[in-house]
Amino acid sequence: MKIDIILCGVGGMGALSSAAIISQAALDMGMYMKQSETHGMSQRGGDVQSHLRLSDQPIASDLIPQGQCDIILSVEPMEALRYLPFLNKESGWIISNENPFVNIPNYPDMDLILAEFKKIKNHILFDADKIAKENNNAKGTNMVVLGAASKYLGIDLDKLENAVKESFGKKGEDIVNANINALRAGRAVADSI
């Protein structure tokens, strides 16, 4: 089994936290993994991305080759499209929050973005912000998107939940539960499609 994931968004939206949780779950499952991420200057409101590779065999490159990514997991719709050259044209999935984060003057018209998503065979574009808020976890958009993507990750939801416990344990039970609820709510979206 081998799965290549790009997690993306804008600095501060939690894309890198999601990457850390998948990595932890994969490590608990005894899989090989490599995860490359953006640090430094570009985190200041710029686009951030993480290449996450999981496999039952040793992995060579830290970066995913173009055209081979299985899942693009994005907390922002335009950011998901930035990584299309990496997506596997036939079998790849895009799972993305549909709400734009507009911090640039030339953010494109949403109709253009929606039309582009329609061209992609496998995608889930949904209002993850709303689901996060409904679960009293306005900051949990990233967990909702991760929950929706979990259906295609090849990692059981309970493994991800354990990883959330390990990652957020220090912050107390309330935060752990809020994030687990967000994960489950996201998964329910994917299951209902």
Add this chain to the structure above:
Amino acid sequence: MDKLLLLGDEAIAQGAIDAGLSGVFAYPGTPSTEITEYIQDSKEAHQKSIRSNWACNEKTAMEAALGMSYAGKRAMFCCKHVGINMAADPFLNSSITGANGGLIYVAADDPSMHSSQDEQDSRFYGDFAFLPILEPSSQQEAYDMVHYGFDMSEKFGLPVLMRITTRMAHSRAAVVRKSSSREQNKMKIPEDRNQFILLPVNARRQYKELLAKQDGLRKASEDSVFNQYIDADNKKMGIIACGIAYNYLMENFSGSKCPYPVLKLSQYPVPESLVEKMYNECESILVLEEGQPLIERLLRGLLNKGKKIMGRLDDRLERTGELSPNMVGKALQLNIAEGLDVPSFVAPRPPKLCDGCPHIDSFLALNEAIEPYGKGKVLSDIGCYTLAALPPYNAIYSTVDMGASITMAKGAAEAGLNPAVGVIGDSTFTHSGMTGLLDCCVDNVPITIMILDNDITGMTGSQKSSATGRIESICKGIGVDEAHIRVITPLKKNHQENVDIIKQELAYQGVSVIIPRRECLVWAAKKRKMAKNNQN
């Protein structure tokens, strides 16, 4: 067996803790910062009393590391690639003194300039200084190489350069830890009292000794577990793959063997006998280097009249930027998968100053105060405030190297630019701005320096600044007239008052320092979080 999930940077840090490190010395710089931060946050490092505070700059850091090595203990210095420029003096001269306790210099290069102003390849520095270089291809190798590097440093009596690049620094993988960690060295001053006295008479002798060590270093490279010659049947081409370039090569043959002979290269000086074997047996050689063409140039020579050598200097690989699996696949002339194009409407999202950042208020006030004098009067520096070069601020006209705001503004003032303004951050000021300010005072140049004090080293992610609480006394001590050291609070409500103060100092025909002081928001949020966690 202890298995950890670590960034390349963290693997180096853990490796050092386990290899008997006594101190790490560094100034923050992407992509190297996390090495020192990991040691600062490590309980184990605290228990072992490993020193890890940030230094003022890379030169003071490297010299302190050399001092710890002088005293017989194992020391590590870390920086981003351009940090080696700052520390070039101790770097080159410490190859002549050599090391006493194990000494590793880590340089984290940034090809493609993700967070940098150039993409210099630190291997050239290692070659220049005749020092051995280690270039890991995996996080596990990074961990293992620290042990190996310290042992090697003590065996040869030389500092060892460890060179990584952004993808190694900031990529995470599982690392198996050694079962036991080594004790720290006891203090022991050098047996030869002349070793660190670089009087010409000693330096001439030791330089010859350094050159005499090169055969041993080359032999160590040829025998190294980190360098492997992997033979194959197709001799049309041999491939030399350095550091993580080896991973990109193997990615293109995932699940199978590379059909061409491969030299996986992670230790320098270049293992000549292995390269010679490849040159003799193969029709041509492809060189894959993450960075600038060091080995490719050596192999081509000036006239390039030997066998065909391919890489960045012909059209096989792009001349600049970091490598990728696809770039390497193309260089191998393989049929590689193509993805979809990025839709043309996808807009770049450059980094920008955070909403509410104190620098915004500082630049808005400066822009208004300087407007009557016209454009091109503000020279600046390296930090978050460099982003003021972009719209909507368009406030600064230079960013070259740490500290250059003050000294370039001085030179421009001496050419007649008036007013001449230097804008620098608090941490950059104590890194390399203080000596330039002394030059200004000695020459009494008409200049206005703005030291943006946000209480922290901001751009690299909130590291303690050596300047905190000291800026006014430093400026006064250097010789700035107290009446022209002005502290302002960059807030919207103070805008008019701040504009007026800046105008007064722009008009003053001597050295003045304005200190806009307000805490970095990212740092303030982190402090609140830490306070909350401490309560729990």
